[in-house]
Amino acid sequence: MKPVIKSKHQIENIRKACRLASRALDEVTFMIREGITTEELDTFLHDFIVKNRATPAPLNYKGYPRSTCISVNDVICHGIPSKDVVLKKGDILNIDVTVILDGFYGDTSRMFCVGGIENLSPVAHKLIEVTEMAMYEGIRAIKDGAYVNDIGIAIENYVRKTETNFQIVREFTGHGTGLSFHEPPQVFHFNTGKTGVKLKAGMVITVEPMINAGHWKSKFDDDGWTARTIDGSLSAQWEHTVLVTSNGFEILSVS
Numbered sequence: 001m002k003p004v005i006k007s008k009h010q011i012e013n014i015r016k017a018c019r020l021a022s023r024a025l026d027e028v029t030f031m032i033r034e035g036i037t038t039e040e041l042d043t044f045l046h047d048f049i050v051k052n053r054a055t056p057a058p059l060n061y062k063g064y065p066r067s068t069c070i071s072v073n074d075v076i077c078h079g080i081p082s083k084d085v086v087l088k089k090g091d092i093l094n095i096d097v098t099v100i101l102d103g104f105y106g107d108t109s110r111m112f113c114v115g116g117i118e119n120l121s122p123v124a125h126k127l128i129e130v131t132e133m134a135m136y137e138g139i140r141a142i143k144d145g146a147y148v149n150d151i152g153i154a155i156e157n158y159v160r161k162t163e164t165n166f167q168i169v170r171e172f173t174g175h176g177t178g179l180s181f182h183e184p185p186q187v188f189h190f191n192t193g194k195t196g197v198k199l200k201a202g203m204v205i206t207v208e209p210m211i212n213a214g215h216w217k218s219k220f221d222d223d224g225w226t227a228r229t230i231d232g233s234l235s236a237q238w239e240h241t242v243l244v245t246s247n248g249f250e251i252l253s254v255s
């Protein structure tokens, strides 16, 4: 399956979906505090998305039971919002929102912390910052004519030179998106040693590195979704949906 080159009309619509997903993250920021559950955050986001005439893409996707993914501390990704997950001071969390607006997809996630950065451990603080910078290093490698593996090379080089104790997750990847949730190509966040497909203007892909403060490996909870670090180390992730343009890129998931 080849990546789709989106038309101008499709790009305009994907941009709207991405903007809505980004605005959802803006709105939920103010709700994050000690004592709130991830289920309450999910309910808020679900209502916000539906009020804006969109649909949360994760809900019922391959049997996924909620509208967003909320991944706390050692959860790498696909954390299922739950009334049993009560946030406490010093926690770090990723909230991943994907909306379907008029049939078009927008996918973005950010890291948050509970109780202000003064409550974060030095490792947690570093991990959040390194992961965000790693995402932007990957995004900066995007342009018409570059290869998909250039993104992974940029991320890997950055992480290696910045923090040798951190490892990049290998088992989950970015992806094409826009007309459906997950489209080709797969976007690895490390150097695979193979060029991968050539990026062309009009492709829409996500860059969403997950980085662990320890080993890269993951294990699944019994729910079959929640992916955790094998060694209990903290994990962080940031995600943008990005349009490939003739001279570079445009980040679509901005407010």
Ligand code: MF3
Residues within 6 Å of the ligand: 057, 058, 059, 061, 062, 064, 068, 069, 078, 096, 097, 098, 107, 206, 208, 239
């Ligand atoms: N939003 C995730 C991504 O970035 C996918 C979540 S799939 C779900 O690709 F089913 F867990 F929601």
Ligand code: CO
Residues within 6 Å of the ligand: 107, 174, 175, 206, 208, 239
């Ligand atoms: Co994604």
Ligand code: CO
Residues within 6 Å of the ligand: 096, 097, 098, 107, 108, 109, 239
């Ligand atoms: Co996502």
